[in-house]
Amino acid sequence: MKRHIIILLITFLCLPEYLEAQLKYYDAAEFPLYGKATKNTENRYERLPDSLKHVSRKPVWNLSRNSAGLAIRFCSNSTTIATKWENLNNNLMNHMTPTGTKGLDLYTWVDGAWRFVNSGRPTGKVNQATIIANMEPVEREYMLYLPLYDGVISLSIGIDAEASISVPRTAIPVRTKPIVFYGTSILQGGCANRPGMAHTNIISRRLNREIINLGFSGNALLDYEIAEVMSLVDAGVYVLDFVPNASSDQIYEKMETFYRILRDKHPRTPIIFIEDPVFTHALFDKKIAIEINKKNKAVNSVFKSLKTKGEKNIYMISSEKMLGEDGEATVDGIHFTDLGMMRYADLVCPVIKKVLKK
Template sequence: VTGIPEGRREYMLYLPLYNGVTSVEIGVPEGTSISKAPARPESHLKPILFYGTSITQGACASRPGMTHLAILGRRYERPVINLGFSGNGHMEIELADLLSQLDPAVYVLDCLPNMNAQAVASRVEPFVQRLRKARPKTPIVLVEGRRYADSFLVDSKRKRNEGNWRALAVAYKNLRRDGVQRLHYLPGADLLGDDGEATVDSSHPNDLGFMRQAEAFSKVLGPLLKTDR
């Protein structure tokens, strides 16, 4: 990079989404230096924790800083814990025990793209109950799966979307009926928009899709994070 005026600056480096990193080398011009940045003023704030699928992990952003998690981390000046596991967001009860060992500002549970309606019906309620027992005051956000961009053409995808949404809505209603507090719900039909422009394969977002997701998530997360300062 050339033409940048001299001066001290702070940069945030995002590591690859799907490639392991064994070493990092950064070159700087002769006569300049690079050092660890001081703690950010917001470093005392609790992180946002996301648990989900390949979409949570970051497929298929053009670069690591363009995922909705990265965008939201910058927007709210908070650390983000990314527990997105490609093809493996199944909400096993053991994961609730592991998540409860962490103390975030909010839990975002976004696993429906890797689940079917039967799994949603059988796993969501015990998962949330286990998490709520361990962390009685931490907000929990349940996220519906995104609408497949080609679901208007592929009937099986439309049925999967609708079945998962119904099952999650029932689980949410049951949990609220059973007294679970600070439980929030993010609908999935409009997470990626309705113009078919926001995915690479009808499911995984492109950069436009990730930006749209960040805007949708902000509607729920913004008010919750204001109370956790």
């Protein structure tokens, strides 16, 4: 009896190791990466080319090491999907979950749409997480979103030892004519609860089209070299959402030149501008309210002057209804929760769809 209990105890204690031992890990480098504007990066999971290392301002360069908007595509018939990854900085922010900041997020293709499977929750700089288990052993298409506010040094995907993993069989999301977004901390994904809920990732799923996220927290200051990088992409649409960072002076000074860099290389590509959100605390903080007003005057004024000069295929999205009417969609007045991210996608997605059809 006592012996049986001991054997049972040993089995129980060894179960996690036993299960883990049954998994086989594959370097994610073997599978396609979505969401990059350029191939020439120091490491794989980065957003700006090496050539900008000594060109871009230091904060922009450092933020480009964050893997916001990047995703790995693979397919597998495994009953379990696990991951091992090492973050670059092990960042922590008080208004964002560690899962959004430096975690992973898995989706799969079900009945013609991308569906959330589960998140890979981080425990530190070096992480190991089983994302999902107990699935039926059927072949599925997967998309694994990378951290929004940290970098990824290494990443591997674990599956049942006897299961298969391979490059995607279906060309989804569509990779020709991706949509390129430029913007701020919000656009980089602040403060989605998990990577898949950054609004660019939501919109990418809804359109089933690749999106390139060039959001740089606090640093969407209309740096021209970013426009140059964007112009290298044969985009379906460019979305410029820089107003929360750029001052009205910077908008008057740099917006047209930034626009011209894109327009000169892409005479017909739709370019969408987006107003500063009406941040929820602006109802109370009069200084913020005045600033929003001033910046939105600036962006609309430059936009109108472009129109007057005969520029075509340019669009302005008003922020009036961006965050809804209940005031609840941010964590700190500024940064969008998943609720705010969904509302932004509800506003912006139909406009992109419309201009893509033209």
